[in-house]
Amino acid sequence: MSTLSKRKFLKSMIGATSLPMMPWPDLTDLVGQVSHVSATELAQQEDFWTKVRASFPVTTDFIQLENGYYSLAAQPVLDNYLQHIQQVNAVSSYYMRTRQFNDKRESQAQLARLLGCSADELIITRNTTESLDTVIAGLNWKAGDEAVMAEQDYGAMLDMFRLQARRHGTVNRLVSLPNHPQSDAEIVSLYENAITPKTRLLMVCHMVNITGQILPIRQIVDMAHKHNVEVLVDGAHAFGHLAFTMADLGGCDYYASSLHKWLGTPLGAGILYVRKDKIPALWPLFADSSVPDDDIRKLNHTGTHPVATDLAIQDAIRFHEGIGIERKEARLRYLQRYWTDQVRHHPNIILNTPEAPARSCAIANVGITGKKPAELAKLLFDKYKIFTVAIESPTVRGVRVTPHLYTTTSELATFVRALKELAG
Structure with a gap:
């Protein structure tokens, strides 16, 4: 290999295995100028948000008011993502065998910090559906066991519960959420009235995907735990959207979200939080004999997958934190x-x-x-x-x-x- 070729190789290898850690100067300067302004007041200052808009490759073909399904990444995040693809491709297997797992663990640690949990209680998945399915299918269901959920929950999750009913003989008990509740107590009572001595799991949306209603998760978790019922929270639309940590949710047992909605990560990444004491009892969807039963990594056997997305999570977090939740x-x-x-x-x-x-x-x-x-x-x-x-x-x-x-x-x-x- 020529000296020049070696230099190119090393440059590609280094580029693929390191990430710039400083915020983008333009964003830093912009936010710095309004650091003295309250979030509520700043929310109404169109000049500021017009400048933020310039960081996004927004289409001019139509007005985009369907960001809840998939929101485009900011241009700096997208640029870095494309660079990650090129740099990883340049050294291919070398990166996959030497740096892939360490870099993913760093992304995992940063996500855990945002969520307010331990890094050994969180894994990176592909999306909320995969995360929730991992829990629903991973519980050791017995015939007659019951699960509680709402008819307003995401359709794929209701399908997964129906599948467990067909496979294991479980019973699904549905509640219907009012669009205009009068109080938190009304919502909590609705779920509590559906619980029986056979109830094992309660699934609840942090934010209902079809209406945007935010549910009183902490109160629901406290109530369910009094009945010895585990709580699985569908946080698809809450993470990166609302200011909260796991401590605010009352110690829920499982939490799942997608990162391509409100955090601004390119498509293909989600998170699953499993409370430490709940990890051993969950069955993984894909076997991995190298990981012990009490290690959350047992639930994260993905095989070969697009690692550039894992790297771009760190870029999305930097942009997200640059603005501030x-x-x-x-x-x-x-x-x-x-x-x-x-x-x-x-x-x-x-x-x-x-x-x-x-x-x-x-x-x-x-x-x-x-x-x-x-x-x-x-x-x-x-x-x-x-x-x-x-x-x-x-x-x-x-x-x-x-x-x-x-x-x-x-x-x-x-x-x-x-x-x-x-x-x-």
Whole structure:
């Protein structure tokens, strides 16, 4: 190998196995200028958020109001992600055999710090569904065991519980959440009334995906634990969206989320938290004899997978922390209230999201009298170039509207105008 070739190889190898740790200068300077401003006040300062928007490769083809499914990564994160792909590819197996696992553990440790748990209680998965399925399928179910969940939970999870019922003879007990609860006690009682002596697991959404309703997780966990029932929390839309740690959730047993929604990681990463004392009893989906039963890594046998995504998690965390979760949550809640407050009392517009600010954040669901959700979503896109998603269920009929940090109030004003015109 020539001297030049060796230099190129070493440069590629070093590049693939190291990450810049300092925040991006432009973001640091921007946030530094408003460090004295409260999160609530800053949420309303359009000049600041217009500059934040410049960090995102936002489409100009339509107004993107469906960020809850998958939100684009910020441009600095995307640039680093593409660089990771190139650098890992340059040394291929060398990276996979020498650095892959250490780098993934670093990403895992940073995620655990954000969530407020030990790094040996958290693994990186592909998404929330995989994380929740790992728990649901990993419990040692017996015929007659019961699980409690809500009909508003994510459909794939309800399917997984149905599969356990077919396979093991378990019983699923469904509750139905009110769109406009009067109190936390109402929600807690709803779940408690479904618990019986045979109940083993209660699954609950931190934030209901179809309406954006935030549920009182700590109170639900405390109640369930009094009945010796484990709690699995679907946090798909909460992590990177709301300011919280595991301590705020009352010691829930399992927590799952996706990182491509609100943390801003490229597609292909999620997290699963398992409380330390719950790890030994869980069966892994894929066997790995090299890991003991009390080590959470036994649940994380992925085989060969796209490692650039694991590296990009660290970039997404740097961008996320550069803005700050309190500022982020305040802005997201402000954007939702900006449009919902303007249409909430319209006679032909139906909001399926609670009015109390603490019960929702970015996500809300809206319908129009006489229009099916699919029809409304189509009209919004065809006539106004506004992209949403139709939701039709027994209790929720409307479109889910999910702005993000790069959404402007002028875009939401267009949305409000569209709703009022379509509502007559």
